[in-house]
Amino acid sequence: MTKKAVVLLSGGLDSATCLYMAKDAGFECYALSFDYGQRHSAELEAAKSIAAAAGVKEHKIINLDLRLIGGSALTDDIEVPTGDDIDESAIPITYVPARNTVFLSIALGYAEVLAAQNIYIGVNAVDYSGYPDCRPEFIEAFEKVANLATKAAVEGQKLTIQTPLLHLTKAEIIQSGTKLGLDYGLTISCYQADEQGLACGECDSCRLRKQGFVDASLPDVTRYV
Amino acid sequence: MTKKAVVLLSGGLDSATCLYMAKDAGFECYALSFDYGQRHSAELEAAKSIAAAAGVKEHKIINLDLRLIGGSALTDDIEVPTGDDIDESAIPITYVPARNTVFLSIALGYAEVLAAQNIYIGVNAVDYSGYPDCRPEFIEAFEKVANLATKAAVEGQKLTIQTPLLHLTKAEIIQSGTKLGLDYGLTISCYQADEQGLACGECDSCRLRKQGFVDASLPDVTRYV
Numbered sequence: 517m518t519k520k521a522v523v524l525l526s527g528g529l530d531s532a533t534c535l536y537m538a539k540d541a542g543f544e545c546y547a548l549s550f551d552y553g554q555r556h557s558a559e560l561e562a563a564k565s566i567a568a569a570a571g572v573k574e575h576k577i578i579n580l581d582l583r584l585i586g587g588s589a590l591t592d593d594i595e596v597p598t599g600d601d602i603d604e605s606a607i608p609i610t611y612v613p614a615r616n617t618v619f620l621s622i623a624l625g626y627a628e629v630l631a632a633q634n635i636y637i638g639v640n641a642v643d644y645s646g647y648p649d650c651r652p653e654f655i656e657a658f659e660k661v662a663n664l665a666t667k668a669a670v671e672g673q674k675l676t677i678q679t680p681l682l683h684l685t686k687a688e689i690i691q692s693g694t695k696l697g698l699d700y701g702l703t704i705s706c707y708q709a710d711e712q713g714l715a716c717g718e719c720d721s722c723r724l725r726k727q728g729f730v731d732a733s734l735p736d737v738t739r740y741v
Numbered sequence: 742m743t744k745k746a747v748v749l750l751s752g753g754l755d756s757a758t759c760l761y762m763a764k765d766a767g768f769e770c771y772a773l774s775f776d777y778g779q780r781h782s783a784e785l786e787a788a789k790s791i792a793a794a795a796g797v798k799e800h801k802i803i804n805l806d807l808r809l810i811g812g813s814a815l816t817d818d819i820e821v822p823t824g825d826d827i828d829e830s831a832i833p834i835t836y837v838p839a840r841n842t843v844f845l846s847i848a849l850g851y852a853e854v855l856a857a858q859n860i861y862i863g864v865n866a867v868d869y870s871g872y873p874d875c876r877p878e879f880i881e882a883f884e885k886v887a888n889l890a891t892k893a894a895v896e897g898q899k900l901t902i903q904t905p906l907l908h909l910t911k912a913e914i915i916q917s918g919t920k921l922g923l924d925y926g927l928t929i930s931c932y933q934a935d936e937q938g939l940a941c942g943e944c945d946s947c948r949l950r951k952q953g954f955v956d957a958s959l960p961d962v963t964r965y966v
Binding site: 576578579580581582584585613614615616617618620621622624625626628629648649651653654657658660661662664665666667669670 | 801805806807839854874878883886892
């Protein structure tokens with residue numbers, strides 16, 4: 517029987533690497549993306565290209581407008597901080613309330629429909645950047661919920677949240693994906709990419725990514741403005 | 742300081758009672774409903790009327806089309822079973838994959854934005870009807886996730902999932918709401934209510950509700966076809 521996995525795919529570097537790792541682990545992959553009113557809709561175009569390049573079985577994009585509940589620079593009308601404005605000690609204002617909880621929940625529903633027992637999410641504890649829902653203890657707690665929440669779980673099919681990037685540095689992530697044939701030129705990490713998907717090169721996310729290519733000793737294939 | 746609560750409000754009997762209980766407990770209430778491609782959209786109209794009658798501070802309706810992931814009679818093109826077709830031992834096919842997990846997750850994001858520390862959900866272990874995500878152990882596990890997932894939790898503001906209906910019978914729920922002034926004529930429980938919100942009187946949900954009024958020795962104010 518084919519092993520199936522739902523892969524949360526934002527169009528960024530991490531989730532794209534996750535997808536290639538899931539594929540490499542022998543899973544038939546079902547990519548799941550969200551149109552949640554994010555500013556950088558170029559990300560969704562990137563997600564489509566990555567899903568196609570990886571040859572996923574199915575790619576669903578769920579409409580979920582989190583702007584209605586507000587509270588984040590990515591979805592509200594708040595300036596995205598750059599350079600010296602970034603307070604490295606604080607939880608970034610680019611944090612979307614309960615985002616990973618919401619995305620994992622919908623992935624859980626999708627997994628149940630597919631009878632998939634694995635969900636891949638590209639969270640990372642090294643570069644976790646202050647997001648509370650990227651921590652290992654959060655993932656463990658969600659896995660417990662997942663195994664109580666569904667009909668499949670009641671029937672004994674254990675669901676696993678796969679987090680292959682959890683303890684990798686950005687450089688290690690880039691090296692892994694490159695080995696698996698992922699073209700990082702397709703991915704977008706920038707918080708304020710333009711309509712063509714060109715990165716600003718200055719925001720928190722761009723800076724982490726740039727340094728990752730430097731540390732990986734690999735050419736930075738990112739398309740900048 | 743005003744105590745705030747997010748209340749999941751479907752437009753049904755249970756969630757409406759929950760809202761009145763939250764109000765009675767002194768909370769400023771923020772109702773949250775979902776347009777998830779359910780057949781019975783009359784439910785959403787009912788939710789609006791109930792929210793207005795209860796005098797909530799705000800009522801948000803989030804668009805989230807779960808039909809995209811399929812898997813349920815409420816959102817797929819599957820017949821809703823009635824009468825003798827109902828298999829009482831099985832998890833009903835009206836089950837929406839991971840629904841309560843998804844709804845609680847979005848409520849969690851809304852609660853964080855509001856700095857609310859309470860989420861009310863009308864789950865019930867007595868009449869839980871085979872839904873795995875209505876069980877106490879599911880709610881406890883989700884509360885743990887909630888307290889690890891958010892910036893507010895990291896800063897020490899504990900979030901509580903309030904389930905005042907958990908151990909009440911349908912009759913006790915109806916008696917409680919009636920005492921608090923809730924007009925059950927505004928609520929819709931039917932899985933296949935028509936556009937005017939008239940109930941079929943025959944589906945699983947209608948049967949439970951009917952019996953509830955009988956057991957509560959209160960007149961059934963439901964509007965039937």
